Amino acid sequence: MSKNIPEKVSNRLTLYHSILAEYMEEGIESISSPQIAQRLGIDDSQVRKDFKLLNNAGKCRVGYLVSELKDSIEKTLGFATVKDAFIVGAGHLGLALAKYDNFNSYGLNILALFDNDPHKIDIQVNNKQIFHISKLPNLAERLNVEIAILTVPRQFAQQVADYIIQSSQIKYIWNFTPAVLKVPPHIKVWNENLIASFVQFACKDFE
Amino acid sequence: MSKNIPEKVSNRLTLYHSILAEYMEEGIESISSPQIAQRLGIDDSQVRKDFKLLNNAGKCRVGYLVSELKDSIEKTLGFATVKDAFIVGAGHLGLALAKYDNFNSYGLNILALFDNDPHKIDIQVNNKQIFHISKLPNLAERLNVEIAILTVPRQFAQQVADYIIQSSQIKYIWNFTPAVLKVPPHIKVWNENLIASFVQFACKDFE
Numbered sequence: 001m002s003k004n005i006p007e008k009v010s011n012r013l014t015l016y017h018s019i020l021a022e023y024m025e026e027g028i029e030s031i032s033s034p035q036i037a038q039r040l041g042i043d044d045s046q047v048r049k050d051f052k053l054l055n056n057a058g059k060c061r062v063g064y065l066v067s068e069l070k071d072s073i074e075k076t077l078g079f080a081t082v083k084d085a086f087i088v089g090a091g092h093l094g095l096a097l098a099k100y101d102n103f104n105s106y107g108l109n110i111l112a113l114f115d116n117d118p119h120k121i122d123i124q125v126n127n128k129q130i131f132h133i134s135k136l137p138n139l140a141e142r143l144n145v146e147i148a149i150l151t152v153p154r155q156f157a158q159q160v161a162d163y164i165i166q167s168s169q170i171k172y173i174w175n176f177t178p179a180v181l182k183v184p185p186h187i188k189v190w191n192e193n194l195i196a197s198f199v200q201f202a203c204k205d206f207e
Numbered sequence: 208m209s210k211n212i213p214e215k216v217s218n219r220l221t222l223y224h225s226i227l228a229e230y231m232e233e234g235i236e237s238i239s240s241p242q243i244a245q246r247l248g249i250d251d252s253q254v255r256k257d258f259k260l261l262n263n264a265g266k267c268r269v270g271y272l273v274s275e276l277k278d279s280i281e282k283t284l285g286f287a288t289v290k291d292a293f294i295v296g297a298g299h300l301g302l303a304l305a306k307y308d309n310f311n312s313y314g315l316n317i318l319a320l321f322d323n324d325p326h327k328i329d330i331q332v333n334n335k336q337i338f339h340i341s342k343l344p345n346l347a348e349r350l351n352v353e354i355a356i357l358t359v360p361r362q363f364a365q366q367v368a369d370y371i372i373q374s375s376q377i378k379y380i381w382n383f384t385p386a387v388l389k390v391p392p393h394i395k396v397w398n399e400n401l402i403a404s405f406v407q408f409a410c411k412d413f414e
Binding site for chain 2: 004005007010011013014015018019022039040041077078079083091092093095096097099100102103105106108172174178179180182185188190191192193194195196197198199200201202203205206
């Protein structure tokens with residue numbers, strides 16, 4: 001992470017990135033800031049201001065070069081080295097995240113999934129294998145993985161988190177469960193709080 | 208929404224709410240601000256400051272009454288009237304959200320799911336039925352639903368959004384796809400940007 005980018009800016013940068021990915025797929029080589037601004041319903045000056053935070057935004061005569069601008073956003077928001085992660089819980093949410101290819105552009109690489117349901121073991125999801133949870137400690141050590149994405153049902157969240165923390169070298173838990181986890185001080189929990197997100201959106205637009 | 212609560216505060220309030228829900232389940236009647244603060248690894252004074260934003264936080268001799276504090280958070284963050292919503296796309300993510308009971312505490316009520324896969328039609332998920340997408344316009348009108356939660360694959364996101372917008376009274380799209388939707392000005396899109404969320408978490412803790 002080259003700079004400390006404010007949350008609202010990084011949020012917009014990822015939206016620009018999605019538009020650029022779409023332009024790339026369509027084979028369009030350049031894009032202007034008003035095109036991006038219009039698509040997002042925001043001001044052109046905002047887009048240009050955000051681009052000033054990027055190194056080498058790919059400015060050209062007609063606007064910006066799509067591939068350079070996209071690379072530049074990835075370099076600014078992404079990680080200098082790829083971060084590997086495991087998904088713990090191969091239910092609907094775990095499988096949905098395993099299929100979410102967007103993570104890769106930013107250097108978050110999901111290597112495998114874990115579950116305790118024997119019917120799910122050894123299945124491949126988006127080229128990632130589901131392993132029995134008991135294999136997590138060994139694989140985390142061998143593959144040097146420190147991030148677990150927790151997608152088990154709420155009632156098992158603490159118990160599974162305890163197991164991961166006690167048995168493996170995992171240091172970061174991206175918690176998609178609504179449980180508030182109790183963890184020792186050396187573990188960082190990132191709570192993905194969908195209802196808080198909804199509350200924020202809705203409170204701007206309702207009432 | 209009674210007050211305009213800053214994003215960071217509403218985020219913490221939803222975490223307090225999860226802890227209170229857990230205490231309720233365990234039959235514990237009171238809780239102190241240091242107990243909550245310790246659980247989240249934050250400062251006690253922060254918790255007390257946040258509670259000052261609530262009406263009737265349930266203050267009692269030993270701290271706060273769990274059920275009153277929980278109600279108060281729901282009233283502060285939730286909606287005066289329940290908001291009904293449809294999930295569009297009964298894939299893994301759609302099914303995961305249909306099972307996410309936490310939404311109900313804040314007055315977001317998911318009534319049904321929609322998909323175009325004939326194998327999914329009429330299946331029940333967490334007491335919500337999956338209907339064919341062609342039934343959405345009529346059901347939205349009859350049930351007065353204005354919120355669609357979009358969980359289709361990225362490549363179909365725009366096409367499905369266009370269909371919803373043209374055929375129904377839906378006004379708000381909570382977009383879980385990585386696509387940046389093109390919508391007319393009367394439609395509000397709330398982008399749920401998982402990678403932006405990860406970037407924010409990770410940039411605080413890495414490098």
